[in-house]
Amino acid sequence: MRLSLSAGFALMLGLLLSACQPALNWRETRPAGSGAVASFPCKPEVEQRQNSGLAQCEAGGRGFALSWAEAPDATQSGAALKAMAQALATKLGQPLPAAAPLQVAGMTPLPQAAQYRLSGRAGVTRVAVFAYGGRVYQALMTAPEDDAAAWEIFAAGLRIEAAR
Template sequence: MRRSPTAGFALVLLLTACQPALNWRESRPAGSGAVAQFPCKPEVAQRQGMGLAQCEAGGSGFALSWADTPDPTQAGAALKAMAQALAGKLGQPLPPPQPLQVPGMTPLPEAAQHRLTGAAGVTRIAVFAHGGRVYQAVMTAPQDDPVAWDSFVTGLRVEPAR
């Protein structure tokens, strides 16, 4: 059976349409003590005791930030403050927390994830800690993308100090 050239072109278009827009890869941002799955190569910026890894892909932004608290017993309060500060910046109340488990994190009741919706789109946030280091993972998107968020959050882990 002979195929027409347009049938081959249509097959290529169909296969291209099935390709995911996000190319997930493991990243170990220098100085973070964490491993994350990003859908793009993140740019990393650091200052004394804090850092940020971020990138944009498929119309969404992904970021992982970290900071050291002066007193590890204040990590829980810092997590709560981080989530509240982001909600305040977006002009929204902080919604009820959803559970969060990140391998290697210190179990704290303030470790959680939140979904914020507004006119500009959806912002998802996860906050967790390891000892006195606090982490914030954020995804911003014009529309909610639970699959991308799940991929981002389940790709997080804290590595033991070497």
């Protein structure tokens, strides 16, 4: 799956689709300290630490999260992205599936930037990993059943802002 829609068009499409999903009220959010913009379907709670952070919320039985952390060395960002995806798959007790391409406006182009769909007894988890310089990001959606439309809106609403 490749995100080829422009962010503006995708957001507009998301707003139209959200009419079919009354539990999801999409809004653009700039989690403090993240250097990113994300469209969440609910107001996220934001936790910050010295070199990392997490914005998360739950809506309509689905969990949405954006986490970020500084890699010790910017040249290790690609390896960190692969390790993040693998760690999540291991935590869920599943093999890491094949990666699907991912484009996030403003991200550092790395071959390890990707999105994955993991499914198991507990439901479906979709995850995207990407970086901006030495900062690595993980966007996550969990749900009892797959919701490709909600994931597309969430993933398409991600972008990096130049000033952090």
